[in-house]
Amino acid sequence: MSLAAQSAQLFLLAGVVFLALGALFAAVLVRLFGARLSRWDPRARHRALTLLAALPAASAVGLLFAASLPSLVALAVPGLDHCPVHDDGHAHLCFVHLPHVGIHAALLVSLVFLASYGLLRAVFAASSVLRALRVVAALARTGERRSDLGITIVETTQPLCFAAGLFRPRVLLSRGLFDALSAEERAVILAHERAHVRRRDALVASIARALAAFHLPWVGCWLVHELEVAAEQACDEEAAHCVTDRVAVAAAILAVERAAQDVVSRELGPVAVAFGARAVERRVEALLGDPPQQQSLRPLIVSFGIGVISLLVLADELHHLTESVLSVIAH
């Protein structure tokens, strides 16, 4: 095996270890602050949850960059190269001195399996998203466009209303719901869906779902669900601001939920009841309570900045620690 391939194995192994560390760190944060986070203003909560979803992937990239920094510096300034002090059997995380040994075959097979499994899941997920996008585009093309309201009406009696699409989201409303709603309820629902379009929630949710795959399973599920609820509540707040009546938004949610009861539950069965109860309950109770206080994300941004600076300052130590750990687990 070439030296470059052996070096790539070490970098891959380091990346996986950093990813696992990031996932564990995120799990600890969720355990410690999850309950407190659910009381935040939904807009700030949505941003914080999105950052949390990106934590394992971002920390893997950040740690790998920081651990490679001394080697990158040596590439630019040969005088700062420290590698000659190590022997050839050392797990060099280095672009200059490629390691003379690869990682253990069993570990390599596990890494390849893990990477293939991840790739396969990503391909399935992407194809499912593409199919959903094609269906949405077909609905939008063949529905009745109401440019005065900025929506497309879909010919069905089912009570459906949704914003759909990643880069050019559209609002689709079923004829059944359009006819059944009062003018006030229609205004609420359209304001809510337009907020989804403006905030690009579908795109953010798709990215967050992909990033959630790097978390521990229970953390990933919690994150995806909390992100959805936060996005809905953020749009509820925008709709409430738009119609200047929070109770009207709560009433509209219940009106649509009531209309959807018979149609959707008949098709999807009782399995979904428990989750829905929680989301609708949380949304309505939040709207009936006091308006949320604006939450500053400054502490989060400052913590992130301190983390980045610490990584850069401790890059040398991290590089040596990573090489030592890799030497132990690789062989």
Added chain:
Amino acid sequence: MTHLWSGGDGEAKAVHSALGKRRGITLNTIQSTLKRLFEKGLLERDKVSHAHVYRARVSREDFHRGLLGELVGDLMHGQAEAVVSAFVDLTERAGPEHLERLEALVAERRRKLERGPR
């Protein structure tokens, strides 16, 4: 499909005059599209003289119901759910007892607001 649903003439040349010229689509493309839709079972056709005359086999409502069924089916399976932000979740339902309790809360709040602060 929209052209045929709104009662437009179903001969390829007529569809081309109505849509193709405006959108810069050739008659060949229109013909092969109509043929593909026929093969998918969305259109039916009769041969009149030398030409096929197409008409919609499924109504717009049936077509949309099928698409929505596919979408809701997909939504039940992970990643595609993120593409759609429904006003109330398509795959989750609150139980009737929850709904009644919440409706009572909303009614109560409305009454309080109507009475105004004392």
